[in-house]
Amino acid sequence: MANTTPPEAKASLLTIQQEMASIFAEIADLFGNPSSLGSIYGLLFVSPEPLSMEEIVERLGISVGTASQGLRRLVDMQAITPRKEDGERVTRYEAKLELRPFVAMFLEQQLLPKIGHSAERIETLKQKLSSIPKDSRDELGIRMERASKWHRRAKTFLPLVRKFLGG
Numbered sequence: 001m002a003n004t005t006p007p008e009a010k011a012s013l014l015t016i017q018q019e020m021a022s023i024f025a026e027i028a029d030l031f032g033n034p035s036s037l038g039s040i041y042g043l044l045f046v047s048p049e050p051l052s053m054e055e056i057v058e059r060l061g062i063s064v065g066t067a068s069q070g071l072r073r074l075v076d077m078q079a080i081t082p083r084k085e086d087g088e089r090v091t092r093y094e095a096k097l098e099l100r101p102f103v104a105m106f107l108e109q110q111l112l113p114k115i116g117h118s119a120e121r122i123e124t125l126k127q128k129l130s131s132i133p134k135d136s137r138d139e140l141g142i143r144m145e146r147a148s149k150w151h152r153r154a155k156t157f158l159p160l161v162r163k164f165l166g167g
Contacts, residue, residue, distance in 0.1 A: 013048075014059065020046040021060055031106055036062055040070040041079055041095060050083050050092035077105045103161075112158055119151040 021042040028038025039060050044051060051059075057067045071093055074080040080093045126144050129137050 017043050017046050017059060032110055034070070036060075036066045037070045037073060040067065041074055044080055044093055044095035045097070047095070050094040052090045052092050054090075056093070079105075107158055107161060112155075115151055115154050115158070119148065119155070122147050122151065 021039040024038035024042025024045065025035035026038070028041075029035045039062070040056055043056060043059060053064070053067050053071060056062070056071070057064055060067070062070075071080070071082075074093075075082055078096065080095050082091045082093055084091050122144055126141070126148075129141055129144070132140060
């Protein structure tokens with residue numbers, strides 16, 4: 001940020017950055033990711049200029065280790081771009097403004113594996129139905145079959161979503 005920026009404008013920008021970081025932290029947490037990952041992305045999302053890791057640490061009040069790990073993961077997700085100007089030692093980071101990398105990553109790393117694992121668990125539970133009294137077994141069997149059906153539909157639908165996203 002240029003030194004000619006009035007202090008009230010700097011304060012307003014910092015407030016906006018911190019609030020956006022908080023919003024993205026809540027979203028990241030909702031999807032089972034570290035809130036720091038969302039905070040870093042949210043800060044970069046509303047930063048008019050790329051930020052260094054030190055600036056991110058300072059503005060978010062997080063540790064260098066947390067920032068380093070989050071930046072590395074966001075780069076891997078292709079959600080941010082690292083930049084190093086000629087002759088500059090410091091790497092600065094800039095947010096990509098597309099939702100696609102986040103959705104694709106969530107599908108690939110979070111949702112699809114969990115759906116696959118829970119489908120296996122339901123099949124294991126179905127095998128235990130024979131030891132339950134018949135009056136309960138029939139109803140439980142119907143419910144487990146319904147859960148299996150939901151998983152089959154998700155396994156069919158989610159790859160289509162991933163393909164649509166270009167994953």
